[in-house]
Amino acid sequence: MNVVVLVKQVPDTEALIQVAEDGKSINTDGIKWIMNPYDELAVEEALQIKEAHGGSVTVLSMGLKNSEKILRTALAMGADKALLVDDPLAFASDSLATAKILSAALKEIPFDLIIAGQRGVDEDNYQVGAAVAEYLGIPQISLVVKEEISDGKIRCHRTVEGAVEIIEASLPALITTQRGLNEPRYATLPGIMKAKKKPLETRNLADIGVEPASVGMDNRRVKIVSLTLPPQREAAVMIQGETPTELGAGLVKILHEEIKIV
Amino acid sequence: MTQSVLVITEQQNKVFRKVSFEVVSEGRRIADSLNGELVALVIGADVESIAKDLGQYGADKILVADDSALYDYTTDAFTDISAAAAAQTDPALIIIGASSQGKDLAARLAARLDAGLAMDCLAIKDTDEKLIFTRPLYGGKIMAQVEIEGTPQIAAVRPNVLSTTKTAGSGIVEKIDINFEKSRTSVVEKLIEEGDKIELTEADVIVSGGHGTNGDFEAIEELASVLNGAVGASRFAVDEGWRSHNDQVGQTGKIVSPSLYIACGISGAIQHVAGMSTSKTIVAINKDPEAPIFQKADIGIVGDLFEVIPKITEEIKKL
Numbered sequence: 001m002n003v004v005v006l007v008k009q010v011p012d013t014e015a016l017i018q019v020a021e022d023g024k025s026i027n028t029d030g031i032k033w034i035m036n037p038y039d040e041l042a043v044e045e046a047l048q049i050k051e052a053h054g055g056s057v058t059v060l061s062m063g064l065k066n067s068e069k070i071l072r073t074a075l076a077m078g079a080d081k082a083l084l085v086d087d088p089l090a091f092a093s094d095s096l097a098t099a100k101i102l103s104a105a106l107k108e109i110p111f112d113l114i115i116a117g118q119r120g121v122d123e124d125n126y127q128v129g130a131a132v133a134e135y136l137g138i139p140q141i142s143l144v145v146k147e148e149i150s151d152g153k154i155r156c157h158r159t160v161e162g163a164v165e166i167i168e169a170s171l172p173a174l175i176t177t178q179r180g181l182n183e184p185r186y187a188t189l190p191g192i193m194k195a196k197k198k199p200l201e202t203r204n205l206a207d208i209g210v211e212p213a214s215v216g217m218d219n220r221r222v223k224i225v226s227l228t229l230p231p232q233r234e235a236a237v238m239i240q241g242e243t244p245t246e247l248g249a250g251l252v253k254i255l256h257e258e259i260k261i262v
Numbered sequence: 263m264t265q266s267v268l269v270i271t272e273q274q275n276k277v278f279r280k281v282s283f284e285v286v287s288e289g290r291r292i293a294d295s296l297n298g299e300l301v302a303l304v305i306g307a308d309v310e311s312i313a314k315d316l317g318q319y320g321a322d323k324i325l326v327a328d329d330s331a332l333y334d335y336t337t338d339a340f341t342d343i344s345a346a347a348a349a350q351t352d353p354a355l356i357i358i359g360a361s362s363q364g365k366d367l368a369a370r371l372a373a374r375l376d377a378g379l380a381m382d383c384l385a386i387k388d389t390d391e392k393l394i395f396t397r398p399l400y401g402g403k404i405m406a407q408v409e410i411e412g413t414p415q416i417a418a419v420r421p422n423v424l425s426t427t428k429t430a431g432s433g434i435v436e437k438i439d440i441n442f443e444k445s446r447t448s449v450v451e452k453l454i455e456e457g458d459k460i461e462l463t464e465a466d467v468i469v470s471g472g473h474g475t476n477g478d479f480e481a482i483e484e485l486a487s488v489l490n491g492a493v494g495a496s497r498f499a500v501d502e503g504w505r506s507h508n509d510q511v512g513q514t515g516k517i518v519s520p521s522l523y524i525a526c527g528i529s530g531a532i533q534h535v536a537g538m539s540t541s542k543t544i545v546a547i548n549k550d551p552e553a554p555i556f557q558k559a560d561i562g563i564v565g566d567l568f569e570v571i572p573k574i575t576e577e578i579k580k581l
């Protein structure tokens with residue numbers, strides 16, 4: 001079973017996100033970058049599949065040179081190989097362009113299964129996995145909390161509103177992760193040492209045959225006009241009261257008379 | 263350029279999801295400003311009878327793709343049909359509800375049509391020249407105003423945010439014959455959650471509990487129940503196994519926008535707040551007056567949740 005995992009780096013979820021001076025991008029000064037938490041689930045699941053069925057785990061990312069760090073992390077967790085598509089012309093590609101680039105890079109990697117995060121917790125696009133599956137012509141199953149592979153088929157539990165669907169597809173296929181799938185392992189010290197010797201290769205757009213004219217900042221379908229902070233709330237009205245009954249009654253009075261929600 | 267708007271609706275067991283009426287109402291508004299026709303698409307098995315209901319929300323034409331093979335949502339078949347309906351309608355804008363199903367479909371459809379997609383939008387504004395979509399990034403820590411190049415433009419709108427508007431209209435229902443490939447995924451079984459639990463992302467009221475509950479959600483369940491709301495949780499509560507992953511609100515959980523969000527025994531970590539900051543009214547109940555959650559709330563109560571919540575429930579019952 002050859003599994004490819006799509007990973008991207010995102011700002012640490014602790015980070016305060018601020019608008020940069022151009023009003024269209026975020027201020028990246030001092031931001032710590034981490035592997036997208038949903039991609040950690042993807043790496044972990046791929047490793048478990050390898051442990052159960054044999055094969056290999058390759059991690060693939062498109063990003064700048066500093067994305068090597070998350071690829072090394074994945075290698076330290078136990079992935080076998082890493083590939084980074086790093087090209088300044090690809091910088092700030094939108095979801096469709098990112099998916100085009102990743103699918104072009106996937107032409108040189110044999111795979112039975114691709115695992116992506118359901119979304120990057122940066123732009124929350126929920127798009128790249130599905131677009132890669134479309135460009136490669138394979139089925140997708142999103143929001144997976146459990147999977148089982150046998151006889152060339154994958155059977156997944158997928159979360160939807162109020163239910164879990166059990167879905168089956170023939171491989172090759174692409175799945176995206178949902179929390180609950182697993183608990184990602186930490187890289188151990190021996191793992192980190194070993195990762196240093198594992199192959200981490202880099203490609204540019206020309207290497208994978210992608211026309212720069214179809215990707216990058218200037219070719220975004222979705223253009224950011226402006227970024228703004230969400231409206232700030234006024235200071236909270238604190239309910240006054242000596243006893244729980246007074247506090248409770250105070251809240252219900254506001255909810256009933258002013259906000260009219262109860 | 264075409265000025266029509268295509269909305270793709272969602273139903274289950276012949277009942278429309280509320281977000282379907284939201285996208286039709288929003289589609290009507292945009293179609294009016296573009297001076298175009300509003301076409302709604304209904305996909306399912308035996309759904310012709312419910313299709314006409316969309317006319318009440320302003321659909322001019324309602325396309326129905328009806329086939330027993332369409333009972334369950336599958337990415338392949340629904341994408342084929344949506345793409346064919348788009349080819350037939352040639353819309354300026356396609357609107358889809360950003361439910362689990364809608365997000366899956368919107369992402370695949372955008373790639374199929376090579377169209378720009380604004381995922382999980384909170385608002386669509388029609389300026390003179392362009393449509394501007396507002397969408398939260400970083401789980402809501404920041405808002406982006408985006409525009410889309412090329413046609414069609416696709417917007418997946420967050421459930422529960424846009425309002426529904428009834429009109430006097432009645433749409434023309436038209437059955438369409440669309441060839442779709444047999445889906446490569448099949449739904450083997452659907453495990454429905456117990457009771458008629460209200461889905462977090464669709465709930466008008468959410469009462470959430472965190473570490474401060476110590477795993478005892480009884481008072482929270484009761485309050486949610488009298489408010490006809492859903493129960494949410496912080497990641498702490500989920501990691502402890504007190505609540506299911508489905509209940510987690512936050513940057514790495516569900517992103518919710520109810521009218522009323524009540525956070526109980528939740529400190530207000532940035533990742534939690536990111537997932538609920540677009541709620542209309544936020545109430546915080548915490549025994550620590552310094553808890554950061556009070557900075558994010560509209561109304562605060564400093565107190566022990568086990569003492570205060572039952573009183574709130576009692577007072578509501580009196581109304």
Ligand SMILES: Cc1cc2nc3c(=O)[nH]c(=O)nc-3n(C[C@H](O)[C@H](O)[C@H](O)COP(=O)(O)OP(=O)(O)OC[C@H]3O[C@@H](n4cnc5c(N)ncnc54)[C@H](O)[C@@H]3O)c2cc1C
Nearest residue numbers: 472473474496497498512513514527528529533534549567
């Ligand atoms: C990568 C990453 C992603 C994350 N994603 C999320 C996410 O999506 N959602 C999320 O919620 N968190 C997320 N977190 C975790 C987040 O950082 C916090 O750790 C978590 O939200 C804390 O949960 P809590 O508020 O329930 O617990 P605590 O921070 O421990 O707060 C408990 C609060 O309860 C109060 N309290 C205690 N007893 C009582 C009582 N009897 N009555 C009233 N108040 C009481 C305390 O004063 C305290 O303020 C993430 C963290 C990381 C690293």
Ligand SMILES: Nc1ncnc2c1ncn2[C@@H]1O[C@H](COP(=O)(O)O)[C@@H](O)[C@H]1O
Nearest residue numbers: 006061062116117119120125126127128
């Ligand atoms: N630049 C990238 N490189 C590798 N994988 C990516 C990249 N962008 C997105 N992905 C994958 O697609 C998933 C969804 O991302 P998004 O559509 O951006 O929300 C992520 O969790 C990754 O698995």
